[in-house]
Amino acid sequence: MSETILISNVTIVNYDQEAFVGDLYLEEGKITKVGKGLSIQAQHTIDGTSKGWIVFPGYIDMHIHGSAGFDAMDATEEAIRGIARSLAKEGTTSFLATTMTQSVDAIEATLKNAATYKGSLDEAEMLGIHVEGPYISKERAGAQPIQYIIEPSIQQFHHWQELSEGRIKQVTVAPEVNNGFEFVEEISKEGIVVSLGHTDAMSDEIERAVGLGAKQATHLYNQMRPFHHREPGVVGDVLLEDDLKVEIIADFIHSHPKSVKFAYRLKGASRIILITDAMRAKGLDYGVYDLGGQAVHVTETGAHLSDGTLAGSVLTMEQAVKNIHAVTKCTLQELVSMSSNNAANQLELPSKGYIGNGMDADLVILDEELNVQKTICRGKVVYEKE
Secondary structure, X not given: OOXXXXXXXXXXXXXXXXXXXXXXXXXXXEEEEEEOOXXXXXXXXXXXXXXXXXXXXXXXXXXXXXXXXXXXXXXXXXXXHHHHHHHHHHXXXXXXXXXOOOOHHHHXXXXXXXXXXXXXXXXXXXXXXXXXXXXXXXXXXXXXXXXXXXXXXXXXXHHHHHHOXXXXXXXXXXXXXXXXXXXXXXXXXXXXXXXXXXXXXXXXXXXXHHHOOOOXXXXXXOOEOOOEOOEOHHHHHHHHOOOOEEEEEOOOOOOOHHHHHHHHHHHOHHHEEEEOOEOOOOOOOOEEEEEOOEEEEEEOOEEEOOOOOEOOEOOOHHHHHHHHHHHHOOOHHHHHHHXXXXXXXXXXXXXXXXXXXXXXXXXXXXXXXXXXXXXXXXXXXXXXXX
């Protein structure tokens, strides 16, 4: 059981209210009191007096393949635990372990592993699985190995969901491929977040997919039919669809700063979800790493296959938040939307993404430059900056 914690004299930020200096009391993994001048005895006290500290709901990363030398597709308990433990220092308190296009056997091994994974209080919480591929377009494969791309199958997906014991929460799919629209409609009805990605669809096909229940677009701008003034493509349509949220990798490698700003202007903070799309090299030195059996060269210019194709990122959520704030000059409240609340809403997690009584005690404490000072997962301090 986690200890009781009193956090005092910090600026508390939610997406829907004016920030205020106040206190938080945490017990049994929950936020039980929010107010000013709380005088409650706690086993542990965090005092932000004169430090300018800011408290956000913990970051939620809906699209991450790996970190710290581990990848979800390693299909081991050690891999998921390694990822989960490494994320705390960047303020991430929960995430979707993300698969990639590989053989059916490799994907199923990953799903079985995730089904049996038991997290602990000293790490970010694995909320479930994001299946990215193999139901995508060969025209927009990117770093997803083309030889393993297959047509969407509702029957196969149901089998995969059984193997994962219901832990698949999001699927990236190209709706225009054979069986794509039927697949989008069916799994949307089952409460899965359908994210349109690695797709060569035309604008009207994206509109049709949204009408069938698609709720999201995977890593905006990347591996999707680009905008053209006579055919808006995937990019044009997802930017205009009010019912669609978009993932953004705000590393300024996957998208130019002005493209990030453009998306913010069109979609608004309520429809943007910051993700990392990070691979196993995140947090490690530059060098050559593996991604789905492919050599990925990680340098100061990002993570690339030998032919120059982008292959995930080494971005942290901490840096993503700082980057989008720098380029858009958005409010702190909007940062909360983009870093946690929108993801919590998409995943239908009513106890996450908000600071209030009864909510999960998933918090990130920041300084005025948005550097992570402390991370609290389910009421336990799991990271403190030295």
